Structure formats: C-alpha cells, structure tokens
Amino acid sequence: MKSCLVVDDSRVVxxxxxxxxxxxxxxxxxxxxxxxxxxxxxxxxxxSILLDWNMPNMSGIEFLEKLRAMPGGDAPKVVFCTTENxxxxxxxxxxxxxxxxxxxxxxxxxxxxxxxxxxxL
Amino acid sequence: xxxxxxxxxxxxxxxxxxxxxxxxxxxLLESRLAPVxxxxxxxxxxxxxxxxxxxxxxxxxxxxxxxxxTNETMFFRDQKPFDKFRDxxxxxxxxxxxxxxxxxxxxxxxxxxQEPYTLGIMMKENALKWAGVKFEIIATDLSREILDQAKAxxxxxxxxQRGMPIMMLVKYFTQTGETWTIKDDIKxxxxxxxxxxLDPMEQFGTFDVIFCRNVLIYFDQQTKGKILEKMAKRxxxxxxxxxxxxxxxxxxTQAFKPLEGERGVYIPA
Numbered sequence: 362m363k364s365c366l367v368v369d370d371s372r373v374v375x376x377x378x379x380x381x382x383x384x385x386x387x388x389x390x391x392x393x394x395x396x397x398x399x400x401x402x403x404x405x406x407x408x409s410i411l412l413d414w415n416m417p418n419m420s421g422i423e424f425l426e427k428l429r430a431m432p433g434g435d436a437p438k439v440v441f442c443t444t445e446n447x448x449x450x451x452x453x454x455x456x457x458x459x460x461x462x463x464x465x466x467x468x469x470x471x472x473x474x475x476x477x478x479x480x481x482l
Numbered sequence: 483x484x485x486x487x488x489x490x491x492x493x494x495x496x497x498x499x500x501x502x503x504x505x506x507x508x509x510l511l512e513s514r515l516a517p518v519x520x521x522x523x524x525x526x527x528x529x530x531x532x533x534x535x536x537x538x539x540x541x542x543x544x545x546x547x548x549x550x551x552t553n554e555t556m557f558f559r560d561q562k563p564f565d566k567f568r569d570x571x572x573x574x575x576x577x578x579x580x581x582x583x584x585x586x587x588x589x590x591x592x593x594x595x596q597e598p599y600t601l602g603i604m605m606k607e608n609a610l611k612w613a614g615v616k617f618e619i620i621a622t623d624l625s626r627e628i629l630d631q632a633k634a635x636x637x638x639x640x641x642x643q644r645g646m647p648i649m650m651l652v653k654y655f656t657q658t659g660e661t662w663t664i665k666d667d668i669k670x671x672x673x674x675x676x677x678x679x680l681d682p683m684e685q686f687g688t689f690d691v692i693f694c695r696n697v698l699i700y701f702d703q704q705t706k707g708k709i710l711e712k713m714a715k716r717x718x719x720x721x722x723x724x725x726x727x728x729x730x731x732x733x734x735t736q737a738f739k740p741l742e743g744e745r746g747v748y749i750p751a
Binding site for chain 2: 447
C-alpha cells in the first residue's frame, strides 16, 4: 500500500483530504505544519505528500525546498493543495520540485486525476 | 412535469438534433431550461410549454436545443484515448501516408473546446517527434453558444483543474484572476464550426481521425447507425474513429470494426 502525508494546518482540510486519499487506496499520515512534516519524513519517507502553502512555523514551500535537499527527499511525489492560485506561486512551486498543483477548493475527482497523472495511481 | 408536456420537448429535441430524452430525465429538462426561461422573460415552465405548443420563435427553440444538448467535458478526458492518439494512431497514419503528411482530425462534438485544445497541446508537446507532419483540427458542435465559449478559450479554475496537468497549464494558458485563457498558438490550431450530426457531412472532406466520444449515447440505435455510416464515408481507409469508453459500433453498424487490442478505437471495415 502506498503512503501519503497530508500537510495542512486546518484539521478539517486534513480530515477531508485523508478520506479522499484513503479511498484511493493509500495509507495516510497527517502533519499540521512544515516542521512536523519534515520530522515525519526524517522518520519514514512517504510515497506522496499533499501539501498546503500557508502554515505556521514552516510554510509548504520552505518544507519542499528542505525535503528535496535531504537524502531520499527527491522520491516522494509532492502535490501542492493551496488557495495560492496565482501563476507566480505555481511556477515557484514547480521550480522547487512540486510534481502537481491543486488550487483549493478541491474534490476527490481532482485529487484522483492529479495523482493518476503523476503515476501514483 | 406531465407526460404530455414532456413529449412536447422530447419530440422537438428529436426532430432538431436526434437526441433522445426519456421521462426519467424530466428533472434535467426543468433544471436546464431554467436559464432559458429567464433569458426569454417567460414566467414559468408551464408558459414555456404553452409557447412550444403554438409557434415558438426560432431563437427560443435554438436555446432549448442548446441547453439540452450541451455536455460536460474536460481536458485530457479519460487520458487513454489521447495516449492511443500519440502512441498508436499518429504513428499508424504516418506509416500509411509518410512523414511529411497532413493529418486531418475532426472533434465531432467538441462542447466547450477541451478536446480539440487537448489535441493541439499534444501536437505542441510532440512537435519534435512529428516535425514533418501538418495537423488540421476541425471542431464542431450543435450549440452556437457553447462554440462561442470554445472559441474564446476561457476556462474557470475548476475547469482547468479537471484534467490539465499543471506543467501544461503554466505553458499553454495565461491567467487573469481565476480565469485561464488558452494561448493563441493553440487556439489558432483549431477551426470551430456549428454542425448538426444529422446533416450531410460531405462539406468537411475526408479525415484521418474522428473523435466522436460520449455523444452517440444520446441517440437511438437507428440514428447512431446513420451517423456512423456517414462518418465511415468521411474517414480515410487508413483512418480511425475514437468513441467513448461506454460506447461501441458493434450491433449498430458494420462500417467500422474495433482495432484489436485498442478499446474505443475503430477502423473502417
């Protein structure tokens, strides 16, 4: 079973995302900010990460830059899932190593399509 | 809605477009016609039905047909037909016609344009591999309103998210707030025309590929057969027809046969 780490400071979003991702056949863990997500990745690198942008302590983009620099950190497929829908943000995320980008609001179909397009399904 | 009222719309729709609606879709009729009622300043559904029974203005009839025959679509819908287009169909045509050929494609019910624009993007993405090939994309739909939308090439955030990979969104679209507009170089690859699939198809010449996906499901068997037989005359011997995953030519026409091992792809028999 593939694993996914859902990183978002909103408990509600994490819960919704977790339900969608588990329905897609993934095991799911949660982190509420970039720092917690980084710690989780140091313990066990997930196959995929659904990542919010704006979070306290460490933002999604800071986390992604740190992740891609750590040993084995190029392996997880990272899908941003954020309200930041400006082209400049999307380009910055892609430059930092994001594989896909979801602009909130989102639904199960969008997550499934994006996961499929980057080879997770 | 009373069955006799429903029949007014059912019969008109069948005569104008060949679309078949059944009584279990009466709810769809009411929800889709709500904007039409508003646009034409008609107080309610009963008054619209009364108008339809007398001598309705052409504009009203056209708007009803538009509203009922406009179908949902998305970029890279179902993905596999586009993979087959790239990996099986275009190589097959190049083999038959040579590396410097023109490949003519018909997107036969293009709705708001996602299918022909997806094809345009694929051609750009594979430009090096298909360097000598010239592509022509004709995209048709019955609805003038949806064609205007397709020509504008403007999509909401929700529409682009449903299927468009982010790298391609960045590469082939410009953004104004939450509206994403397809760039002119892709837009200029597609010729949009209003067309009713019940009408003669000779005007289009002959195609190498016809995309006719998820549209024939709305027609009865006899009409499906007639449309497919007309299409068979408009596709080259080495050409291809692509249909939706839940559709088939089997039992409807012998003018096409399935391409072995390639679900949804048909070749002239």
